[in-house]
Amino acid sequence: MADTSNIREHMEVIGADGVHVGTVDKVEGDRIKLTKKDSGAEIEGAEGSHAGHHHFISTGLVAEVEGDQVRLSATAANAATFIEE
Template sequence: MADLSRIKEHAEVIGADGVHVGTVDHVEGNRIKLTRRDSGEGSHKGHHPYIPGGLVADIEDGTVRLSANAAVAVSFEEEGD
């Protein structure tokens, strides 16, 4: 797993396929909390989605790159407040 302490607020999170997954609000433990505007639709709308830190492959030039494609990564999203 990448060093999550290197992840900065407002960094873009992209899947292994280069597709935008979200924008970092901040890191909580071993999870990346994304901004609410990345919360999707339906029951997830308006809640902060979280991405497990284990999906982070690399942090380069302020961008968080995941080891999974965007469509797969969002299936691992957890819901927060």
């Protein structure tokens, strides 16, 4: 697991494949809270009840924090299966 202490609000969260997963709202404990406006809405298969509210991703999926991006160790599609509501 990467050092997550540098994760900041408005950083882009991307999968290992470079696909946008969400935008950081804040870190709460061992989870990244994604902003509501794109909280999984762009991930294939995320629809209906997945839209319009915050989602969370475990910091255990973070591979690297660099610049304004949080890169996950899973692809965006795989990360979607780990998203918590």
